[in-house]
Structure formats: C-alpha cells, structure tokens
Amino acid sequence: MLKHDTVLLQEAVQALNVQESGTYVDGTYGRGGHSALILEHLGLSGRLIVIDKDPVAIEHARQRYAADARVSVWHGSFRDFPQALLAAGVTDKIQGVLLDLGVSSPQLDDAERGFSFMREGQLDMRMDITSGESAAQWLNRADEAQIADVLWRYGEERFSRQIAKEIVRTRINTPLETTTQLSNLIASVVHKREPGKNPATRSFQAIRIKVNQELDDVEVCLQQSVEWLAFAGRLVVISFHSLEDRIVKHFLRDNSNVPNLPKGLPIMPAFIQPPMKLIGKAVRPSALEVEGNVRARSAIMRIGERSA
Missing domain, CATH: 3.40.50.150 (Vaccinia Virus protein VP39)
Structure with a gap:
C-alpha cells in the first residue's frame, strides 16, 4: 500500500x-x-x-x-x-x-472503497460509507440519459453515450457490483485510447463526483x-x-x-x-x-x- x-x-x-x-x-x-x-x-x-x-x-x-x-x-x-x-x-x-x-x-489504495479501477473491489465510491447511495446502486437504477450526462459533464468522456448504453444493456441480466466489472465494460466500449491513460479514468472520476456531490x-x-x-x-x-x-x-x-x-x-x-x-x-x-x-x-x- x-x-x-x-x-x-x-x-x-x-x-x-x-x-x-x-x-x-x-x-x-x-x-x-x-x-x-x-x-x-x-x-x-x-x-x-x-x-x-x-x-x-x-x-x-x-x-x-x-x-x-x-x-x-x-x-x-x-x-x-x-x-x-x-x-x-x-x-x-x-x-x-x-x-x-x-x-x-488511503481511499484509493483500499480496494473495498471502490475508487480505483486498478483493484478489484465493491463498486462503492462513497467518501462517507455510512450514508448516501453507492456507485453501484446509482448505476443500476439511473436511466441511460442520466448516466450519459454525468459521464460527459463530470468526466468529459467522449464515449459517454456508448458507455451509458452498454451499462443499461448489461445490468438487465448482470447488475454492476464490482470495480473490475465496470472498468472492463468501459474498456470494451472505448476503442480510442488516450496515451498513458486507462479508458476507465474519466468515467470513474465522473461517477465519484456524482456519488459524493x-x-x-x-x-x-x-x-x-x-x-x-x-x-x-x-x-x-x-x-x-x-x-x-x-x-x-x-x-x-x-x-x-x-x-x-x-x-x-x-x-x-x-x-x-x-x-x-x-x-x-x-x-x-x-x-x-x-x-x-x-x-x-x-x-x-x-x-x-x-x-x-
């Protein structure tokens, strides 16, 4: 650590x-x-x-x-x-x-907090784990337009609509629960990679900002x-x-x-x-x-x- x-x-x-x-x-x-x-x-x-x-x-x-x-x-x-x-x-x-x-x-390095796309953990992302809605809870209930808006507004993610569409399609049969589930899903959608940057970087930032206001x-x-x-x-x-x-x-x-x-x-x-x-x-x-x-x-x- x-x-x-x-x-x-x-x-x-x-x-x-x-x-x-x-x-x-x-x-x-x-x-x-x-x-x-x-x-x-x-x-x-x-x-x-x-x-x-x-x-x-x-x-x-x-x-x-x-x-x-x-x-x-x-x-x-x-x-x-x-x-x-x-x-x-x-x-x-x-x-x-x-x-x-x-x-x-310490928050990034604790896999169970769900902030890092580099570590397997629960998809939480709350700074205050005693209150509010986790990232998983929000992603599994929000509609496609809401998710796309958050990814674009807070992460400036160019593939926000495609990622949101894939999240909604996937969660029908497999609810999102872990960080690696989400990061792998994003990687499957984002084909144009920014040099030196993980394709999940912008989306994880955006969702964290949303969850924690x-x-x-x-x-x-x-x-x-x-x-x-x-x-x-x-x-x-x-x-x-x-x-x-x-x-x-x-x-x-x-x-x-x-x-x-x-x-x-x-x-x-x-x-x-x-x-x-x-x-x-x-x-x-x-x-x-x-x-x-x-x-x-x-x-x-x-x-x-x-x-x-």
Missing part, C-alpha cells in the same frame, strides 16, 4: 498565514498532514476544526488529537463547516479555511467562506482536476472584482470594496514533489483573502 503524501504541504500552510491565536478549518483532514503543520504554528489559544466525510479519517483524527484541547473533530462535509464551528463553540469569524480536494491515497460541496463551501472569514482571513484550495479548479478560479475572480454598475449611480465603483482579493498566482507542485509523488502532478492551489 502506498503511503499518503500530503500535496503542497508547506505551501498550503504558508498560504494560510497562520496566526497563533487564530481559528482555522481543515475541511479535508485525510490523514492529517496539513492539520499537523497548522498545529505547529498555533499557540495554546488557537483552534483547529478538522472535518472529513470519511469515518476512517475521522477516527484517525480523534485518536491522534484526543489530548489536544485546540482540536475539534467533526464528521461531515466541508460544505457544512459553519455547523462544525458552532458545534465546537466557535461563534466569531475565523482566520482561515483549507480545502485539499479529491481522493486521498463533490462540485456542489465546493460551491457551497466557497460561498460560506465569505460569510465566515474575518478581515485578512485566508481561503486556500488545492484542486486536482479542471472542474474543481474552474469553480475556485471563477469564485475568486468574481468576488475580487468590483461589480459593473450602470452609469449615473450616486455610488461610484471606487467606493465599493469586493469581499475577497487574490493572493499571488496559482501554485503548482515542484518537479521534485511530482517526482516523489505522481498523484501530485495535477494539483493546483489558489489563495484568496477576505478584504472587507
């Missing part, structure tokens, strides 16, 4: 600009790499709220920080981080939110951050594919620009302060980091700061 290397570890925590007495949210705990480094910068009066959908990750956090009064652990989606703050007794605005999106190495979670969380970040508080987001990054990029752009107002209004744009400002350019892992952790190759980090 591959160990979990936290992507952009130093860069992300540096971007948070951690204050000793600040309150921070690590919305995607994973195996705690970012959290551990944040805590090194926090003083005794600082607070860290760690959140994860994955019960395994939450248990890891609870055991690791059981004796640390600065840490509060909350099981759920980062989109609901205000609930986690209130549950921890935090009512004031906070100094930072960190999101490390995507799937962690990942893009919806990101959009809601970003909007919540505007309400909860204190002045000069930082929002740091690491994305791993273009759909996530596009949402983050557009959110930061739209919230850091003065709106276009009709001419003749008594209030001039110069007096209107946008809620966020961009901090630096997008950050990517170094060649050295990618060499040591191939899963870092698609990562991109964007930083925003509350400005009003």
Whole structure:
C-alpha cells in the first residue's frame, strides 16, 4: 500500500498565514498532514476544526488529537463547516479555511472503497460509507440519459453515450457490483485510447463526483467562506482536476472584482470594496514533489483573502 503524501504541504500552510491565536478549518483532514503543520504554528489559544466525510479519517483524527484541547473533530462535509464551528463553540469569524480536494491515497489504495479501477473491489465510491447511495446502486437504477450526462459533464468522456448504453444493456441480466466489472465494460466500449491513460479514468472520476456531490460541496463551501472569514482571513484550495479548479478560479475572480454598475449611480465603483482579493498566482507542485509523488502532478492551489 502506498503511503499518503500530503500535496503542497508547506505551501498550503504558508498560504494560510497562520496566526497563533487564530481559528482555522481543515475541511479535508485525510490523514492529517496539513492539520499537523497548522498545529505547529498555533499557540495554546488557537483552534483547529478538522472535518472529513470519511469515518476512517475521522477516527484517525480523534485518536491522534484526543489530548489536544485546540482540536475539534467533526464528521461531515466541508460544505457544512459553519455547523462544525458552532458545534465546537466557535461563534466569531475565523482566520482561515483549507480545502485539499479529491481522493486521498488511503481511499484509493483500499480496494473495498471502490475508487480505483486498478483493484478489484465493491463498486462503492462513497467518501462517507455510512450514508448516501453507492456507485453501484446509482448505476443500476439511473436511466441511460442520466448516466450519459454525468459521464460527459463530470468526466468529459467522449464515449459517454456508448458507455451509458452498454451499462443499461448489461445490468438487465448482470447488475454492476464490482470495480473490475465496470472498468472492463468501459474498456470494451472505448476503442480510442488516450496515451498513458486507462479508458476507465474519466468515467470513474465522473461517477465519484456524482456519488459524493463533490462540485456542489465546493460551491457551497466557497460561498460560506465569505460569510465566515474575518478581515485578512485566508481561503486556500488545492484542486486536482479542471472542474474543481474552474469553480475556485471563477469564485475568486468574481468576488475580487468590483461589480459593473450602470452609469449615473450616486455610488461610484471606487467606493465599493469586493469581499475577497487574490493572493499571488496559482501554485503548482515542484518537479521534485511530482517526482516523489505522481498523484501530485495535477494539483493546483489558489489563495484568496477576505478584504472587507
């Protein structure tokens, strides 16, 4: 099993600009790499709220920080981080939110979680295995048009219609239950292969995003951050594919620009302060980091700061 290397570890925590007495949210705990480094910068009066959908990750956090009064652990989606703050007794605005999106190495490497098309396992794909509908359940009930739409919208899969048609045809006699069933089905349909990429890559990504409502979670969380970040508080987001990054990029752009107002209004744009400002350019892992952790190759980090 591959160990979990936290992507952009130093860069992300540096971007948070951690204050000793600040309150921070690590919305995607994973195996705690970012959290551990944040805590090194926090003083005794600082607070860290760690959140994860994955019960395994939450248990890891609870055991690791059981004796640390600065840490509060909350099981759920980062989109609901205000609930986690209130549950921890935090009512004031906070100094930072960190999101490390995507799937962690332990999730990918555990065949039974169903995230990997490279390993035989149950076709689950839920980050929170205690709730919601698994990938198999959805694929065995959704109609052909719904499946094709998800594969195209979230995976940009050119063969989305052909794959959806084959899924619906196959499940009549043989319900989809395992990862290899699905990956083999996709391989039988996708004849034009992208160099260096498994033909199931795009479809597995799309189905995972659908099952976990990942893009919806990101959009809601970003909007919540505007309400909860204190002045000069930082929002740091690491994305791993273009759909996530596009949402983050557009959110930061739209919230850091003065709106276009009709001419003749008594209030001039110069007096209107946008809620966020961009901090630096997008950050990517170094060649050295990618060499040591191939899963870092698609990562991109964007930083925003509350400005009003």
